[in-house]
Each structure stands twice: as structure tokens, then as C-alpha cells.
Amino acid sequence: MEELIQHLWEKFLLVGERVLGALEGKITYPELEKQVKNALNSLGNDIMKMVIESQDEYLVEHREARPGWVIERRKEEKRVITVFGEMSYERTYFYNKGSQSYAHLADTYAGYRPHMRIEEPAKAILTEIAAEQSYQCSGKGAQEYGWGEKVSGQTVKNAVDKLKIPKWGEVGSSEDKRRVRYLYIEADEDHVARQDKKGRMAIPLIYVHEGAKEVCKGRRQLKEARYFSGPYKTIEDMWFDTLDYIENRYDLEYVERIYINGDGASWIRSGIEIIPKSVFILDxxxxxxxxxxxxxxxxxxxxxxxxxxxxxxxxxxxxxxxxxxxxxxxxxxxxxxxxxxxxxxxxxxxxxxxxxxxxxGCSAEGHISHILSARLSSRPGAWSKAGAEQMAGLRAAKANGVNIQEMYLAQQPQVVKALELDTDKLQQARKKMSHNVAEMLHNMPILNGPQSPLTRALRALIDAA
Incomplete structure (x- = not known):
């Protein structure tokens, strides 16, 4: 553990060296930004590697922490893409005589399942990227984040598909219900190319708001807008979800009328039968x-x-x-x-x-373009019905201000095991690190080069410490 902590500290000093080099005028700001990002990603990976390998070491040395499990094999490598990039680490393979099962126990502390190639926080980032661009391009985002090799478009799609889109009627519940005289519902649909080459399918969008406010000259914004789209079983389910939201959010006794604005399609008109006090307005x-x-x-x-x-x-x-x-x-x-x-x-x-x-007035055409068409139909491509509806739900969630990464992670199995590390070894490592800090700072290459006001100031600070 001491060697690992020493290694981490050296990397931290390397980041500091690069920052100081930039301040000395040795590299440009964009070059510094790139180098610091890569260095911090590498540092983050090394930290996570150190933690999980230290956990494995603790399990090997403390039998009471793994009752019923015996060592089968040591130092088995695993590679996994994390938010810092691809991490490679070694852990022990254990066997349980009672259950006759095998497991890498250290992996369970990180929430890693057998054969997992990408950890869930990294998948959460890819899911958020996929809301804005194709699955294939989203997979290339792994390289942009400094994760090494790109991720396949199918892997990104699998992450999006397993996301559960919330029912917004359940989310909108509030004890202090809002009181407004009029509510506005606007509805329209995007026409998306089908994968089976049988023309196009309609993906509906409904949104509720209280009117519009001027945010700057010539630009208005909807007040308290809530968007509904996604994998509903029927259009009636979509309208009932809209009704649930309205009932949970507003005092309907105070509402005089609810205007449903659209092009008059039968599915839009069907909302009048479900939404109370509603009046249809032709767009x-x-x-x-x-x-x-x-x-x-x-x-x-x-x-x-x-x-x-x-x-x-x-x-x-x-x-x-x-x-x-x-x-x-x-x-x-x-x-x-x-x-x-x-x-x-x-x-x-x-x-x-x-x-x-x-x-x-009605702004449905603009909202269809911004929320649905921008991802589903404005570029060449075709969709399955399930895939298009899932993406529509993801886009609606984002329009509703939902943090996609947080929503994704909240739906994944939570890691409940707390890390168990050897406290004595940690204390020893802390003491050794504190003794070595001053020596390592004095040995920073930039401090041993040509003197400048910056290096003199830094040396003075180090000596004072």
C-alpha cells in the first residue's frame, strides 16, 4: 500500500509540475488543459485501482471478513471502463465450499458484475450523450472523455433501453397545489422512419404549461412546462398520465378552463374525454x-x-x-x-x-422540432417503434430538467458493502507520506531549474511549511 500511495503522490506532483510549467510560459493554455485532463484521469484511475486492490489484499489477509470463502486463484486481471478511462487491476478468485460457488469478492465492493466491461457511472454518461446524438457517435464519446477505445453503438443502445422512463403524473405530486385560471395543453407528433421500411410512424408529444413569459426582447418562454412522450402502451395511457400530473400539481377547482391546442387529429381530440374542463382549440x-x-x-x-x-x-x-x-x-x-x-x-x-x-397561440411545431425531430427524424436513420418511443421518453425527461446521469444511476443496483481496509497500514502510509512530502516538493524539477520570481516564491512557501 505504501508503494501505491507513493506512486499516487508522484502523479499528483506531476500535475503540479505541469501547471507551474504553464505559468512559467513553457506551454500554452490549451496544451495545459489537455495535459491536466489526461493526468487527472490517470490519477483517478490509479486511485480506484489502489482502493480495489487494497480491498482485495484485506480480504486475503483477513479470513473473518470472508467467512466460508477460501482462495482459489490469485492476481486475476480485470479490465473495466470507468469515468476516468480503462482501468486494469488484479484481484483474487475465491471459492465457497458451502454454496459451491466462485466469486471475485473485491469486485462486489465496486458493484462490478462478472463480465462487466463498462461500469454503471460510465454508462450513465453515455446515456446522456445518446440523448443528443446517434448511438454510434455517442460510443465515440468514450475517446473524447479519455477512456481509450470507443464503445460500440450497441452497448450505448443497451444502456438507453434498460432505462425506465418515469411516469410524470407520479413525479408531479405536490401538497401545495398551484392555482391558475387557465391551463394550456399542446399536442402534436413527429413522423419517424421505420426500420422495417414500412413508411413512417407517429411519435406523439403532449405538454402542459401555464402560459408564456417574456425572457428577453422578442423571446418568450413557457411557464411551468411539463412534457409527455415515450413508451406508453396506448395514447389513453399518455393522456391519463397527463391528467395525473395536472391533478397532482394544480387545484382543479380553481381552474376555469384547460385548452387543448392541436391540429385536430383524433388522438389529440381524445384528450377532451379525459381532461376535465377542457376545450379543443384548432391550431x-x-x-x-x-x-x-x-x-x-x-x-x-x-x-x-x-x-x-x-x-x-x-x-x-x-x-x-x-x-x-x-x-x-x-x-x-x-x-x-x-x-x-x-x-x-x-x-x-x-x-x-x-x-x-x-x-x-400554439408552439407545438417548434417543440416537436426541438424535442423529438432533432434526434429522431431530422437526420437520416430509421427506428424500431420501441427504440423511437424510448428515445422520445429520454428527450422528454431532459426537457423536463431531469439529470439523465442521476436518473440512470438511481435505477441501478446500489452498492451496499462498505470498504474494509487495514487501518494500521493506512496509518503507516499516512505517516510515511507526510515525511516524504517536503522532500518530494523540494525535488520538483521546476524548482531545480533557472530561478524566477515564481520559483523563488514557491520555494519560500515550501520552506515556511
Whole structure:
């Protein structure tokens, strides 16, 4: 143990030497940053190696710490990727006569399972990276962190897949429920390429908020936003999770209305049957899209349609579209789709007019782009349904402010065994280290080179200590 601690102290001094070298102008700041990062990663690995090998040494020397276990083989190597990089250490293989089982007992103190190649904290980092970029690129993050060889994309995917996405209705419980007059729900979906090459699948997103606040000139931010997406069994489960969140978070007796804003898809409208006090509002973006597709080049017809919509005259709107159909038969399909859409969504159009003073508009398209499309559909690639839903849940969790690494680690088996090390050896190592510190500081190469104000100041500090 004394030799290991001596080795660690020498590495620590090496870091100090590099910092002082930078201050002397021997290397640039970016070079220093890279060298310090590598040195600290190496130091961290050596510390963890020292601890686990010291634990193994303690188990070998103290039979009472391993009742029923006898030594089978010594010094078996294990390599594992940690948050500091790839660590190689040696430990003892034990045999239990009673249970007729074998185990590397030191590994259990670190939470390492047989054949584990990457420890859980490192997987937690890779999971967080995977929320932003492909599994393959996330595996290369291991090299960026100084972990040595890259990790396979499949390994990263396996870590993401075993993550349990929380039900946000359960997370939102609060004794002091918020009181607001109006709540806003916006819903839309991303269309993601399928791995089976059968077109695209819809991945829904629902979010609840209290309105918007201005954070700077020309930029607004949703208040108390909560996002819902992920591996729900049915769309009804997703809406009920949304309802659970609202009931746990808000005093519904105080809420006057809950506006559900969307494009009128049946799955969005189904929320009205589940969310109390809810009113469906048709998203103006989608209404405009249908009108533009039908009579886009004809400004007078557009103006006439919007005039009838503003006056609440459905027949007037349909009359203009019938005239357009006769005048422009080449646009018959688009006009027919617009007629059908406006008729089916007229209640949402009327509600938009009726509650105009209380509404804020809809930002669903932007949120779909930012939360789902940025990872699922904006780049070439295809997904399985389970994989796309899992990633959608991970992205929603991140949008909800969840620390992905902490969420991942909280779901892993917890290490309950406290380290047992030889206290006498630790005390001896401490004493020897304190005696050697001054000598090692005096022998730092930078202090034995050309004199400068910095080296003179450092030597004075060391002598004073």
C-alpha cells in the first residue's frame, strides 16, 4: 500500500509540475488543459485501482471478513471502463465450499458484475450523450472523455433501453397545489422512419404549461412546462398520465378552463374525454396550411375565407371553396381536403374565436422540432417503434430538467458493502507520506531549474511549511 500511495503522490506532483510549467510560459493554455485532463484521469484511475486492490489484499489477509470463502486463484486481471478511462487491476478468485460457488469478492465492493466491461457511472454518461446524438457517435464519446477505445453503438443502445422512463403524473405530486385560471395543453407528433421500411410512424408529444413569459426582447418562454412522450402502451395511457400530473400539481377547482391546442387529429381530440374542463382549440398553423394548399395563389379567395372564419360563417367558407373548385379544377383535391378539414374542425375554429382573449397561440411545431425531430427524424436513420418511443421518453425527461446521469444511476443496483481496509497500514502510509512530502516538493524539477520570481516564491512557501 505504501508503494501505491507513493506512486499516487508522484502523479499528483506531476500535475503540479505541469501547471507551474504553464505559468512559467513553457506551454500554452490549451496544451495545459489537455495535459491536466489526461493526468487527472490517470490519477483517478490509479486511485480506484489502489482502493480495489487494497480491498482485495484485506480480504486475503483477513479470513473473518470472508467467512466460508477460501482462495482459489490469485492476481486475476480485470479490465473495466470507468469515468476516468480503462482501468486494469488484479484481484483474487475465491471459492465457497458451502454454496459451491466462485466469486471475485473485491469486485462486489465496486458493484462490478462478472463480465462487466463498462461500469454503471460510465454508462450513465453515455446515456446522456445518446440523448443528443446517434448511438454510434455517442460510443465515440468514450475517446473524447479519455477512456481509450470507443464503445460500440450497441452497448450505448443497451444502456438507453434498460432505462425506465418515469411516469410524470407520479413525479408531479405536490401538497401545495398551484392555482391558475387557465391551463394550456399542446399536442402534436413527429413522423419517424421505420426500420422495417414500412413508411413512417407517429411519435406523439403532449405538454402542459401555464402560459408564456417574456425572457428577453422578442423571446418568450413557457411557464411551468411539463412534457409527455415515450413508451406508453396506448395514447389513453399518455393522456391519463397527463391528467395525473395536472391533478397532482394544480387545484382543479380553481381552474376555469384547460385548452387543448392541436391540429385536430383524433388522438389529440381524445384528450377532451379525459381532461376535465377542457376545450379543443384548432391550431391556426394547420388551418392556414390547408387554406394555402387550396387557394394559395388567389389572394382574394384567401381573404374571403378568413373573413367568413372571423364572422363564424361556415357556409360562407364552404361557398368560397366551391367557387374555387369550379374556377380551378386542377386544385380540386387540395380544395376538397380543405373543405373536409374545416368542416370536421369547425368547433375548434369557433372556440379559437370565442376564447381569443385567453389564448396564446400554439408552439407545438417548434417543440416537436426541438424535442423529438432533432434526434429522431431530422437526420437520416430509421427506428424500431420501441427504440423511437424510448428515445422520445429520454428527450422528454431532459426537457423536463431531469439529470439523465442521476436518473440512470438511481435505477441501478446500489452498492451496499462498505470498504474494509487495514487501518494500521493506512496509518503507516499516512505517516510515511507526510515525511516524504517536503522532500518530494523540494525535488520538483521546476524548482531545480533557472530561478524566477515564481520559483523563488514557491520555494519560500515550501520552506515556511
Amino acid at each position: 391556426q398553423f394547420h388551418l392556414s396550411k390547408y387554406i394555402m394548399a387550396a387557394v394559395g395563389p388567389y389572394a382574394k379567395m384567401q381573404a374571403a375565407i378568413w373573413k367568413h372564419i372571423g364572422e363564424g360563417q361556415l357556409e360562407g367558407v364552404l361557398g368560397v371553396l366551391r367557387e374555387a373548385e369550379k374556377a380551378h379544377p386542377e386544385r380540386r383535391k387540395a380544395i376538397s381536403r380543405a373543405k373536409r378539414y374545416i368542416e370536421n374542425q369547425w368547433d375548434g375554429i369557433e372556440a379559437q374565436k370565442r376564447y381569443k382573449e385567453e389564448l396564446l
